[in-house]
Amino acid sequence: MNTVQVTDEVQEYLDSLLPPRDPVLARIEEEAHRENIPIIDGHEGAFLSLLVRIAGAKRVLELGTAIGYSGIWLLRATSVGTLTTFETNHERALRARANFAEAGLGEKALVLEQDAVSGLEKLNAKFDVCFIDLLNSFPSEDVTRKVFDLCMQHLDGGGLLMADNALRQGDVVKPKTQQGRNVAFYNQLVAKDVRLESVVVPIRDGVSVARVKN
Numbered sequence: 001m002n003t004v005q006v007t008d009e010v011q012e013y014l015d016s017l018l019p020p021r022d023p024v025l026a027r028i029e030e031e032a033h034r035e036n037i038p039i040i041d042g043h044e045g046a047f048l049s050l051l052v053r054i055a056g057a058k059r060v061l062e063l064g065t066a067i068g069y070s071g072i073w074l075l076r077a078t079s080v081g082t083l084t085t086f087e088t089n090h091e092r093a094l095r096a097r098a099n100f101a102e103a104g105l106g107e108k109a110l111v112l113e114q115d116a117v118s119g120l121e122k123l124n125a126k127f128d129v130c131f132i133d134l135l136n137s138f139p140s141e142d143v144t145r146k147v148f149d150l151c152m153q154h155l156d157g158g159g160l161l162m163a164d165n166a167l168r169q170g171d172v173v174k175p176k177t178q179q180g181r182n183v184a185f186y187n188q189l190v191a192k193d194v195r196l197e198s199v200v201v202p203i204r205d206g207v208s209v210a211r212v213k214n
């Protein structure tokens with residue numbers, strides 16, 4: 001096989017190619033690592049941001065805000081865009097709002113302190129991008145399917161459906177946990193859906209990227 005092994009040395013090389021983060025993103029990264037708050041990294045942020053920019057997306061939906069790190073990457077990739085993002089943890093939602101404001105994006109980011117599944121059922125809006133960053137937290141395959149269906153209903157043709165942790169550190173090949181089975185199930189839903197063209201990219205813990213055909 002011709003696939004490169006991402007050794008520590010290769011990872012350091014990749015890190016050296018990333019542009020330095022501005023003070024807001026750098027601070028959030030540092031806080032998240034110190035407090036064990038699960039966030040994407042700079043490579044994934046740059047990747048998602050590129051996709052959003054290339055797609056010319058304006059209306060971004062995110063499931064799982066944490067303290068706003070990925071949301072800042074996503075929003076900065078849109079020229080006149082908006083972000084609607086769900087977070088159930090009150091303290092994280094507050095910090096996300098403060099971080100969006102500090103990044104100069106306070107007016108563009110709507111942090112909804114609601115369960116993403118029931119919230120999305122009630123949300124009457126369409127989006128150009130949906131980024132799922134709570135695949136790891138669904139209780140069952142049924143809920144995973146429900147979220148997939150809801151995201152599809154909220155995306156227009158040409159829209160992007162993206163999800164983090166699509167490889168779950170390998171626990172999708174022969175899943176040993178319910179979370180692994182959920183993520184493997186999600187990957188199957190995306191891969192088999194004729195309305196989508198898709199790929200899983202092995203950045204960090206795997207990013208699922210799919211585009212709704214026009």
Ligand SMILES: C[S@@+](CC[C@H](N)C(=O)[O-])C[C@H]1O[C@@H](n2cnc3c(N)ncnc32)[C@H](O)[C@@H]1O
Pocket residue numbers: 038039040063064065066067068069070071086087088089092114115116117133134137
């Ligand atoms: C992986 S973190 C999000 C990280 C963030 N996207 C980033 O990279 O900066 C997932 C977040 O989803 C929140 N969460 C978990 N289940 C949720 C649900 N059902 N609805 C809304 N938020 C949820 C958790 O509190 C957690 O902060």
